[in-house]
Amino acid sequence: NEFLVRTRKDVYMPVRREALRIYEEKYPEQAHHEFQSALLDPNIAIRGDAQYFFRKKGGLDLRAHYSQAIETCSGARLSAAIAGMGETGLPEDTSLIAHFVSSSSSRVRAMALHALARLKPEPFQEQFLLSLVDPSAKVTAEAVRALSKRANSLDGQRLWETYTQSRYPHGRRRALFLLARIKKWDSIAFLIQSLAGEDASLVRLSQRYIARWHARYNRTFSTPSQEQLARLRVILDKHRLLVCLDSQRQLDSLIKSF
16 A cells, blocks of 8 residues: 555556556545546546546546636646546636636646637637747647647638747747648648748748648649639749749649639
């Protein structure tokens, strides 16, 4: 038992998880306390095990528990509480979480975005876009994960503004990732524009996305509007020297066909 007390605090997740399993099998009188503590574990798998324990055994309202923890915890336990609310809460629980997107802790900001995306993402699309310019790569990763699920509905111009405004390479890479996944004929125009950037690694990434656009062209059959075609013609003419010859020819041919 004394050994299990130490292993429950081990930095290695599988060790903590195995200790919980042994508590449930060998020390059931202590299991309730240990699983309640595990509800605020930083690892999602261990939190999931703890949540399952209380759904199976009863005796604890998970939403109420996480709501109280959000009000009383700080640091790593606060971020775990926010994540737990995202895993067990309801859409209306976003009101408890939304203000944490401006926390001074990058971990808390990231977990707040993660929870909002799970509970009710639609009202927070603008916040996800704003978070793409966050100095923390963890935060931008959660933002792009939320936005990529609805990439086709994103406004290309708004996303382009986010791309140009970001001061951090990780934010620009993730905005570029989304630009490659918006509506087909908007995407190619913005990708060509991005070839004029100064960061060579981002230019190479844009080139790969353009090549992928051509490779996947026939997978979707969407007819461009006249406005989209006109804009693509202007952008292609302006940045023609930055576009490889093969891509130029393919795009010229496609534009003429419409």
